[in-house]
Amino acid sequence: MSTQVDGRSSDRRISPSADIPNPNALAALEWIEARRSFARDEEIYAEGDVADSWYRIISGTVRIAKLLIDGRRHIAEFCLIGDCFGFDSDGMRAFSAEAVEHVTLLRYPLRATERLIDEDPRLARSLCHMTLRELAHARSRTVRLGRMTAPERVASFLLEMSERNDGPGALNLPMSRVDIADYLGLTIETVSRTLTSLETASAIEVLPSSRRIVLRNRAALAA
Amino acid sequence: MSTQVDGRSSDRRISPSADIPNPNALAALEWIEARRSFARDEEIYAEGDVADSWYRIISGTVRIAKLLIDGRRHIAEFCLIGDCFGFDSDGMRAFSAEAVEHVTLLRYPLRATERLIDEDPRLARSLCHMTLRELAHARSRTVRLGRMTAPERVASFLLEMSERNDGPGALNLPMSRVDIADYLGLTIETVSRTLTSLETASAIEVLPSSRRIVLRNRAALAA
DNA sequence: CGCCCCGTTGAGGGAGCTCAAAACGAGTGG
DNA sequence: CCACTCGTTTTGAGCTCCCTCAACGGGGCG
Numbered sequence: 230m231s232t233q234v235d236g237r238s239s240d241r242r243i244s245p246s247a248d249i250p251n252p253n254a255l256a257a258l259e260w261i262e263a264r265r266s267f268a269r270d271e272e273i274y275a276e277g278d279v280a281d282s283w284y285r286i287i288s289g290t291v292r293i294a295k296l297l298i299d300g301r302r303h304i305a306e307f308c309l310i311g312d313c314f315g316f317d318s319d320g321m322r323a324f325s326a327e328a329v330e331h332v333t334l335l336r337y338p339l340r341a342t343e344r345l346i347d348e349d350p351r352l353a354r355s356l357c358h359m360t361l362r363e364l365a366h367a368r369s370r371t372v373r374l375g376r377m378t379a380p381e382r383v384a385s386f387l388l389e390m391s392e393r394n395d396g397p398g399a400l401n402l403p404m405s406r407v408d409i410a411d412y413l414g415l416t417i418e419t420v421s422r423t424l425t426s427l428e429t430a431s432a433i434e435v436l437p438s439s440r441r442i443v444l445r446n447r448a449a450l451a452a
Numbered sequence: 453m454s455t456q457v458d459g460r461s462s463d464r465r466i467s468p469s470a471d472i473p474n475p476n477a478l479a480a481l482e483w484i485e486a487r488r489s490f491a492r493d494e495e496i497y498a499e500g501d502v503a504d505s506w507y508r509i510i511s512g513t514v515r516i517a518k519l520l521i522d523g524r525r526h527i528a529e530f531c532l533i534g535d536c537f538g539f540d541s542d543g544m545r546a547f548s549a550e551a552v553e554h555v556t557l558l559r560y561p562l563r564a565t566e567r568l569i570d571e572d573p574r575l576a577r578s579l580c581h582m583t584l585r586e587l588a589h590a591r592s593r594t595v596r597l598g599r600m601t602a603p604e605r606v607a608s609f610l611l612e613m614s615e616r617n618d619g620p621g622a623l624n625l626p627m628s629r630v631d632i633a634d635y636l637g638l639t640i641e642t643v644s645r646t647l648t649s650l651e652t653a654s655a656i657e658v659l660p661s662s663r664r665i666v667l668r669n670r671a672a673l674a675a
Numbered sequence: 676c677g678c679c680c681c682g683t684t685g686a687g688g689g690a691g692c693t694c695a696a697a698a699c700g701a702g703t704g705g
Numbered sequence: 706c707c708a709c710t711c712g713t714t715t716t717g718a719g720c721t722c723c724c725t726c727a728a729c730g731g732g733g734c735g
Binding site for chain 2: 256267295297301302303305306316317318319324343346347350353354356357360361363364365367368369370371372374375376391411413414
């Protein structure tokens with residue numbers, strides 16, 4: 230289903246307008262969108278809720294997470310500005326979505342979206358494409374979680390975030406160390422230790438705020 | 453293509469006809485399908501190949517894998533009979549596909565599929581749904597790889613396979629211990645040790661062939 | 676100023692990896 | 706039918722990496 234996907238090809242995240250040959254295919258979505266805001270740590274939807282809509286991030290960051298019975302938590306995804314999330318296959322939320330920082334997003338009812346799909350197959354293709362890119366991302370994450378050491382996970386996380394943030398300056402990490410650890414399948418201590426060891430190796434520089442990091446040596450991070 | 457793909461509703465794998473309101477939506481696919489067979493360990497496609505088609509398994513088992521530069525391997529997916537695979541988002545294979553055992557499958561050219569989609573949006577919905585279920589599966593795997601211990605991984609693997617195999621008798625594992633280890637992010641030794649420890653705990657019974665396992669106590673496995 | 680949350684650092688232990696060798700099953704040829 | 710071989714699986718011993726538990730530091734905010 231690959232039409233010419235244009236533009237930011239390095240961007241693995243979902244971003245419908247980038248896929249649409251003719252942007253008008255998505256223009257119809259404007260008629261059904263609704264804007265909402267969420268405060269830090271506020272829940273957008275919970276695991277088990279009915280999945281009757283999907284979202285697009287206008288600003289802020291969202292985490293897609295799951296809580297295991299014994300308290301262990303796993304973060305499946307960080308969604309940044311421009312990303313879409315909230316597509317579930319069976320009408321029920323398999324994960325919860327929470328605001329990492331203050332976030333404003335557009336909400337699209339699922340039923341109305343399906344109506345639009347039937348009117349314009351290009352929209353279906355575009356949504357399909359978004360899902361496929363999400364799938365590719367999820368699979369690349371299974372590789373990292375299954376076969377990478379702690380330093381490799383942290384480094385690839387930094388590189389991934391810097392690609393998506395695409396600011397040339399300091400990398401901004403809105404999430405806490407706990408979030409990062411739960412995303413990488415590590416503990417906060419290991420994440421912290423790895424960051425300092427990367428810093429002493431002068432591959433990165435952690436700014437005093439702890440949430441801002443400068444990538445000094447990307448080649449070293451790739452290894 | 454064999455429409456009515458049977459009833460196994462607990463099947464998390466992709467299975468297009470199960471989603472289609474009207475099976476005729478997929479009947480058109482029969483016009484573009486081609487049958488092929490692959491021997492054990494034969495490559496169906498390689499990482500980096502152009503992705504110009506997708507497949508559906510008639511019989512046998514396929515592994516979707518990726519090889520890291522240093523020789524480490526990771527298996528993203530085992531596809532069983534009835535499953536579909538080979539959807540890539542950007543026209544290039546992100547993973548390779550190989551036959552775990554002798555496999556015969558149907559091949560669908562992507563371009564022809566797209567034409568069919570434009571004629572019938574229900575097909576698009578169905579494919580989208582398949583991808584969403586794959587996505588849900590991939591994410592649940594990130595949870596297992598990120599936050600589960602070795603015994604938990606092996607046990608959940610056995611349960612997953614038994615759900616998909618759904619024979620009441622002995623569970624048939626066509627893949628080698630190496631495959632299982634690369635799927636679970638463990639080493640073959642750990643997989644083997646865990647299996648024997650599960651056996652001494654009388655939760656399972658490993659038949660002499662080593663590739664057949666009887667689940668004696670599913671409740672114990674779930675924990 | 677003092678509290679609290681977040682992040683860092685330290686010491687010790689355990690789960691799983693590495694290296695190595697034995698046991699076993701399946702296939703092959705005599 | 707048996708002997709042999711080869712690949713796979715199992716078992717063993719030692720070690721490493723990361724987790725656990727604990728204490729410390731430091732920045733933000735009331």
